[in-house]
Structure formats: structure tokens, C-alpha cells
Amino acid sequence: MSIGKTLSLLIGACFLANATASAQTPEKIKVVSSFAGLWDTSQPVFCKDKGAFAKAGLDVDVNWARGGSETVQAVVAGNADIAYSPGTNAVLAAAMRGAKIKIVGAQFTGQAGAFFYVPSSSPIRSISDLNGKTVAYPRPGGAMESLILALKNDNNLALKPVATGAMDATHTMVMTGQIDVGYAVVPSFLDKVEDGTIRVLLSSDQIPSQQHLTGRVNIASVDFLTKRRGVAKRFFEVLDKCIDDAYADLPNAIKPYAAMNRIDEAVAQRAVGFYKREYMAFGSLQGLDTTIAQAMKDKFIDKAPTAEQLADFTDIIYVSPPR
Secondary structure (H helix, E strand, O other): OOHHHHHHHHHHHHHHHHHHHHOOOOEEEEEEEEOOOOOOOOHHHHHHHOOHHHHOOEEEEEEEEOOHHHHHHHHHOOOOOEEEEEEHHHHHHHHHOOOOEEEEEEEEEOOOOEEEEEEOOOOOOOHHHHOOOEEEEOOOOOHHHHHHHHHHHHOOOOOEEEEOOOHHHHHHHHHOOOOOEEEEEOOOOHHHHHOOOEEEEEEHHHOHHHOOOEEEEEEEEHHHHHHHHHHHHHHHHHHHHHHHHHHHOHHHHHHHHHHHHOOOHHHHHHHHOOOOHHHHOOOOOOOHHHHHHHHHHOOOOOOOOOHHHHHHOEOOOOOOOOO
């Protein structure tokens, strides 16, 4: 065979290999994330819209839940492969009841980005004024409920946590006197703070016992991890890089965030200031012993998981590199 013919065959084989690779069907992943519009929980959507997942051979479908047990249940019921950012307490509760899920890493450490508010005319001025008052949170088992319970326990308060659902509905309840204290996660209601309609009572980072705990995690179904572990790892690798890119170019990164929330970019910039990049690092859970103790005290779980149980429902598949 001549050299020219051999080269032609080799080149043809390369073209065929490339065509075959490009024609491969992207790996589909169903993701459910907690709370549409938050800076941290919206990162999978921003990453998808940039085309980063598609370039990595991933076809990612992102849907929304309202946090806590609702987000976890999407994976338990088989409606999602990965749940992004459910509260750690809700995940512990489901795992202890035998749910076929795995904690695959931390999603958010600390408790930045949330605040509790009252109408500007409210007589509630300080944490000590919360005795006997109703304080809103969205859904049982979520990170916001954990915050309220920590606030209650840290300050020995007799406040009354009340699940009120979405932020808009909660705001109506607060302004009509049905609930004493509302909750919000930035950028929601920052405009109402600025125009004097409501007043910030305290922000989430004013609860010291929660500052170094992994309050929200990422989970995946056991079946998904067993069959497609490499795909799950690739999802988090790509997403981590997307988040890095967002922080490296915030003026452009906040544009879709502002558009999603229908807010000015100046307000969006202020809201993102609540979230340091290191808070969103994937990897091992921090302060898990404290979280478990709180989960027991607050009746999410009846007893602490054994070391064997923790090992069984924890499988850290990706760790963000040091920054």
C-alpha cells in the first residue's frame, strides 16, 4: 500500500472517529434546585444557559422546588437525579428513614444571604423582642427553619416558627399582621428595605452558631450514582468552573441574575455581596456533629446516626480545589 493511500485512510479514520464522538447523545441529568432566583441556587441554570454543560456532553434539565423536604422528595420519588441545595436537616431526616439517597457534597457553608424583617412600624426592635412572636420560614426541614431554631436555642427565646411558604405569600402575611416576622433571601425585598416599607431585624450571619456549619448540601439518588457516577462528577466539575468564572467577571455574571429577578443591576450587585465564593465550595461537610445535635434537639431525627450510617449515606464525589 502506498504512503499516500495509507495517509488517506488514517485521515479518513480520524474524521470518522470525530464524527462518531460528536454524534454521541449527551448524558441527560435531571436536577432540582431549591428556590428560583437565589444567587447560589441558580448557578446550575446560569451554567446551562452559558452552554458549559452542553460543551461537556451534558444535557441538564433544571427544575425548582421550595427547599427542605420538598427538594429531597424530588430525588426520593425519582423525579430528579440530583438535588441542589436542600437543607442538611431535611436530608438527614430522609436518610435516617431509609431514603435511597447519598450526600455528595456541601453546597453552602455558613448562613449568608438571608434576613428576617418586620414592617417599619413594628414595635419589634431587637432579638429580645421575639419572645412570643411568630417568625416565618418557607418549608419544614429547610435551612431557614434551622436558622430560626438556632436563633431560638442560642438566645433561649420562646418564639414560634411558622411555615408560610413562598416569600411573596409570607410578605403579605407580615404586612397584614398574620405573622410578626418575615423571612427573605437576597435580592428579594431589598427594594422594600430601601424605600422604608420594611425594616431588617437581623441577618442570617448574626447567628454565630451557624456561621461555620454546612447548612445546605447536594444529594443524588443511589441508583444514579451507581450507574452514572462519572456523569455526576462531571456535572459538579463543570458547575464549579462556571461559578469560578462568574466571580471572575461579576459585572457580566450579575446580568442574568438581575434579569431573572427583575431587579436593577445595582441591587443585584449588592445582593451578590452577601455571598463569598468560598461559601459555595463543594466538598466535605463542616460542623456535622453540631448539625446532628441540632437536628436531634429540633426533632428532625430521633437519634444520631452511627458512624456506619453516616458512611452509608455520604459519598463525596467532588471537592472544589483550594482557592
